[in-house]
Amino acid sequence: MxxxxxxxxxxxxxxxxxxxxxxxxxxxxxxxxxxxxxxxxxxxxxxxxxxxxxxxxxKKRQVYYFSMEYLPGRQLKSxxxxxxxxxxxxxxxxxxxxxxxxxxxxEVDPALGNGGLGRLASCFMDSMASTGIAGNGCGIRYRYGLFKQKFVNGHQIELPENWLRNLNVWEVRREGKAVTVRFGGTVELVPNADNDLKPVYHNTQTILAVPYDTPQIGYHNKTVNTLRLFSAEVPYEDETAYQTPQERNAVKQITEVLYPDDSNYEGRLLRLKQEYFLCSAGIQTIVNHFKGLKLEWSEFPEKVAIHINDTHPTLCIPELMRILLDDEGLSWEQAWNIIHKTFSYTNHTILAEAMERWPVDMVERTLPRIMQIIWEINRRHYLIKGALYGQDIAHKTAPVIDGQVQMAHLAILASHSVNGVAKLHTEILENYTLRNFKLISPAKFNNKTNGITLRRWVMLANEPLSNLIDQRIGKEWRSSPKEVSLLKAYQTDKKLLKELLAVKKANKERFAAYVADQMNIEIDPNALFDVQIKRLHAYKRQLLQALHIIDRYWRIKEDPGSIQQPRVFIFGAKAAPSYHYAKEIIKLINALADLVNNDPEVSEFIKVVFVENYGVSLAELIIPSADLSEQISLSGKEASGTSNMKLMANGALTIGTLDGANVEIRDSVGEDNLFLFGLKADEVENLKASHIYHSADYYHNNPRIKRILDTLIDGTIPDIEEEGRDIFDSLVTYNDEYFLLKDFDSFVDAQDQADLAFQDPHEWARKCLLNIAASGNFSSDYTVLRYAKEIWKVDPGLHLFNIQDFS
Structure with a gap:
């Protein structure tokens, strides 16, 4: 050494x-x-x-994982x-x-992702390398990525995140591997000498896609895979076509920001261009690699597995069809057969209204040849599926419906595998959201519950905990995560439980020091740290937690002895720039923080901390300090969740609904070791279908809820006149879409149970230990091995990685 x-x-x-x-x-x-x-x-x-x-x-079969987001975090320690x-x-x-x-x-965090989708992609890249899978990531090298979040008077303000201001030491520019991507113009189909129709392009705009490669290093093995991110540049040989600054800036804009504001036509058009840019550049790169192997096109699916992470990369499908038909001269039937065997698709949303779609006229103007191919896929779909299942089913599952290109439909029809990301999520997809697709292609559907890499979220984020685990069960768990279950044998070991509490206390002190330094808020490490960190979205119900804080505020004001357990409520979340309601909730929580943190009667028992610009590095600071993990989405709305897994792996107890992967966490850790509340998914569906839920009844008939909601509009919380009224109306006038008022009493009861449980440190530590012991089941190593075996059909290098059982 x-x-x-x-x-x-x-x-x-x-x-x-x-x-x-x-x-x-x-x-x-x-x-x-x-x-x-x-x-x-x-x-x-x-x-x-x-x-x-x-x-x-x-000539190994390789996986190409397409994602609009990657959220790798700092990479030096990893x-x-x-x-x-x-x-x-x-x-x-x-x-x-x-x-x-x-x-x-x-090191600056790469601003290449938003939340769970991007972090999942990065966990998968880490796990593919660590399990010896020949895997490649395909994405966009955003110049500014997702915005940098600042709070000004409690409001979210979006600033450019200039994460590339210094050298990105990990990336390698591959100028020699650049390809060109075409936009706009017109395409006419002209017969050639063989009387086949061939496209002829007129007045197209050509963009250069330059790849930047970043190594993905496997854990203690010899595998190093590649994450390839593309940057849009003006083509060298066509620079005269971009003479004005505006024309050059239009090219740069394509890879400037993640998820540009889509509240107007220009923003949506830019998003469409981003998606096609990624798909065209990535598919061309794959085709070029395959052609270098000197094999027949029929062997393409034997050497290439392309995975679509959510619908954003769906245009990979018509782009590969374009190349096979136009450039390589294959017949439609040959090309479609290759497509079907090559592509697989992960669905990440339950909400049908949230599934991506594009206006046909926008696609026709921007990607004329791609739209021609989509129209032909649509025509053949009606012809074949209509004959088999009737025109009604054919219409409901068509790629084009009512002037909109349905991206999820296109991905499902073309892929040989469609998976959800949690057991409940997949069941809802099959029985409700995508039931017509399940009817026509039942064998396609399967579940692959999400996972996290314990290397990032325990070994790096929580080194003291990792060392404590090593001392008790050895280091085998570091390469075989399920081995962490051996900790169950120590649940009555008082010495270990005391040491576990000491590790948690030190992590809480570390976060408290950060809050004092960066936010000028003093928080007590002896308090219960209650953590909700995820994208700000109404269905994730950060607002429910805010209502709970208001309730505690009034309980303390009216009877200081009614709350015995001090709490620090910790939030981390960004709202999409155009998501007005989510930004109002951010303002409410920040105003609530100002109220309670500066009230001496209340601040002894409640502190509220909303960290700015939440990302991977802040998560690595917050998660090890958490006592309670808020997973409180309305049942049936969260696809999976992964913060629930990260928090449990660090010894936080879950308080949540039976939604997403919470169901499997419950099954893994046992119902006695978490706090459940609220409606179940089938109850939510029945309540919606019956139309008997009237939220105003809760306001008028439940004095506790009335007091809380009146607090939003009576001036108790300063400086939220507009936001408070809008949120009040959403819950009372517009019938509380996500059933916060229905679940509220149950939620508060579960929170009171958590308070009581925290009063017994020994028993709390035992529950923490059991959560840690169950976390190995949620390793992304096992998740990608299931993908490899059941979807991608690639052989992992298990001789390089000590995993005996990943079923």
């Missing part, structure tokens, strides 16, 4: 001086980080080259961990008189 450290120190000093021409002692933390990252490239460079070469030479160099690097850097952790914090 000592010799490794000395060697690492010498290499680091040389790297720094070669880079900056002065000593590391004179550098900034950013410079020190960049030097460390560049040094690390020497350690994984050969592995990366060998993995790519092996895949090519062995790469060091996976290379087996974390302790070596920490000892070496600290030994030079530097602060390793401070250098780690100098």
């Amino acid at each position: 000592l010799s490794e450290v000395k060697t690492f120190q010498k290499e680091y000093m040389t790297q720094f001086e070669d880079l900056y021409a002065y000593s590391y002692e004179e550098g900034t933390d950013t410079e020190r980080f960049l030097a460390l990252g560049l040094l690390l490239r020497r350690y994984y460079g050969d592995r990366w080259k060998e993995s790519v070469s092996e895949y090519r030479q062995d 790469n060091l961990l996976n290379l087996g160099l974390l302790q070596t690097a920490r000892t070496a850097i600290d030994g030079l008189g530097l602060d390793f952790d401070q250098i780690v914090r100098a």
Whole structure:
């Protein structure tokens, strides 16, 4: 170990001086980080080259995972961990008189994702490499990514997140692999010498798609996969076509921000261009790779598995059809057969109204050839499915309905596999949302419950907990996550439970120090830390928690002895820029924080902390400190959730509805070790279908609820006159779409049970331990192995990864 450290120190000093021409002692933390990252490239460079070469030479079947989002977080510690160099690097850097952790914090979080969808994609990339699966990510290299969130007078303000202001030390620009993407113009079909119709393009706009590759390093093995992100640039040979700054900026805009505001036509058009840009660039890259293998086109599905993560990359389907038909001369039947065997699709939403669709006229103007192909898919669908199942079913499942291209329909019809992301989610898809597709293609549907990588969320985010686990059960769990279940044997070990509480207390103190420094709010680490961190959306019901805080406020004001357990309510969430109602909820929570945090009668028992610009690094700080995990979406609305898994893996107890993966968490950890409340999914559906729910009745007949809702409009909470009235109306006048008032009493009862349980530290710690012990079941390593076996049909390198059972 000592010799490794000395060697690492010498290499680091040389790297720094070669880079900056002065000593590391004179550098900034950013410079020190960049030097460390560049040094690390020497350690994984050969592995990366060998993995790519092996895949090519062995003509391995490779997975190409298309996602509009990736949310990798800081990558320095992750790469060091996976290379087996974390302790070596920490000892070496600290030994030079530097602060390793401070250098780690100098890395900027890549702003490439929003929430669970993007984080899932990054967990999958990590798990594919760690299980030895030949996997590639395809995405967009956003210049600013998702916005940087700031609170001004409690309101969310969106600023550019300039995460590329310094060198991105991990990426490699592959200019020689660039491809061109066409937009607009017109396309006419002209007979050729063989009397086949071939497209001729006129007045199209050509964009250059330049790939930037980032290594995805497997845990303690030799696999290094590739995440390829594309950047839109003006083509070198066609620069004269972009003479004005406006024309050049229009090109750059395509890869500038994640999810541009779609509240107007221009914003929606930009989103459509982004999606096609990703799909065309990625598919062309795959085709170029396959053609280099010198194989027959019939072998394409044997070498390529393309997975669509949600509907955003659905245009991959007509784009590959375009290439096979127009460029390679295959017949429609040959091309469609390849498509069907190659593509698989993950659905991430239960809500039919949330499934993506595009106006036909927009697609025709922007992607004329793609729309021609979609029309032909639509025509053949009616012809074949109409004859088999009748025109009504054919219409309900068609790719084009009422002038709209239905992206989910297109993805389902073309793919050989369609999966949900939690047991309940898949059941709802099959029985309700997509039941007509289940009728015509029952074998396609399957479930793959989401997962998280414990490497990121325990080994890196919570090193003290990881070390404690090592001391009791050894390190086998680090490569075989289900081994963490051995902790169950220690649930009566008082010494371990005391140590577990000490780890939690230290993590809470760490977060409290951050809050004091960054937000000027003092919070008590002895209080119960109650955490709700996820996208701000009405169905996720952050508002329900806000109503609960208002209720506690009044209980304390009227009877200070009624609340015995102090709590810190911790929120982290961004609202989409055009999502007005969600932004009003943010304002409400921030105003509520100002009220309770500055009221001496209340602040002893309640503090509210809403962290700005929530992302992976903040999650790594918050999650290890959490005592209670809020998973309170209306049953039947959350597809899966993954924050529930991250929090339980760090010893937080779930309070939640039986929604998404909460159902499987309940089954895994036992109902006694979490707090359940609220309507079940079938009860929600029955209540909606019967039309007997009248939220105003709860307002008029439940004095507790009336007092809470009146607080929104009577001036008790300062500076929310407009927001309070809108939220009040949504709950009373417009009948409370997500049944907050129906679930409220049950929710408060569960919260009171949590208060009571927290009073017994030994029993609380035992429940925490059992949650940690059950968390291995939710490792994304097992999730991707199920994808590999049952959907992608690729062989993982299990000889590189110690997993005996992933069924």
